[in-house]
Amino acid sequence: MKEILKRIQESKDVQIYQKLLKVLGDYSITTPATGIDSLFDTASGEGKKVLPKDKKALEILDYVLSCNSVPRCIHKLLNLRFSDLPVEYRPISKDGRKHRVCHWVRGAEISDRVKDLVDWKNTGKIGKWGDIEGEPVELIPLEKEEK
Numbered sequence: 001m002k003e004i005l006k007r008i009q010e011s012k013d014v015q016i017y018q019k020l021l022k023v024l025g026d027y028s029i030t031t032p033a034t035g036i037d038s039l040f041d042t043a044s045g046e047g048k049k050v051l052p053k054d055k056k057a058l059e060i061l062d063y064v065l066s067c068n069s070v071p072r073c074i075h076k077l078l079n080l081r082f083s084d085l086p087v088e089y090r091p092i093s094k095d096g097r098k099h100r101v102c103h104w105v106r107g108a109e110i111s112d113r114v115k116d117l118v119d120w121k122n123t124g125k126i127g128k129w130g131d132i133e134g135e136p137v138e139l140i141p142l143e144k145e146e147k
Contacts, residue, residue: 016058017048019065020118026070036074042120050119052127056091056139057104057117063089064114080114091129093137102137105130
C-alpha cells in the first residue's frame with residue numbers, strides 16, 4: 001500500500017513539474033529577454049528535484065500553475081505571497097490562540113513568496129514550513145469546500 005501511495009505522489013510531482021516547464025517554456029517563447037528563460041533552463045536542467053517535497057507546497061504550486069493564461073501563471077508564480085492565496089491553500093499554523101500564515105524556510109533563507117518554493121538556485125536543501133524566525137511549525141490541515 002505504501003508503494004502505491006508513493007507512486008501516486010511521484011506521478012503528482014511529475015504533473016506539477018510538467019506544468020512548470022510548460023508555463024516557463026511558453027512564456028520564454030512568447031516574451032523573450034525577461035529572465036524567465038533562465039528559470040526555464042534551471043528547471044529543465046535539474047529535473048523535478050527543483051520541486052519541494054512537501055505536500056502543501058506542491059498543492060500551492062499546482063494551484064498557481066493551473067491558470068488558463070500563461071502570463072497570469074507567471075505573474076502568480078513570481079509575485080504571489082502565501083497570505084494572498086485563497087484560504088484553503090494558505091499554509092497556516094496555530095500559535096496559541098492565533099492562526100498565522102507560515103513561511104518557507106530553506107537553509108538560512110526565509111520567504112513568504114510562492115516563487116521560493118522552487119529551488120531556483122539548485123542548493124539541494126530541502127525546504128520546510130516555519131515561522132518568521134525560521135523555527136519549524138506544524139501546519140493546520142484545511143479542508144477544501146465542495147462546490
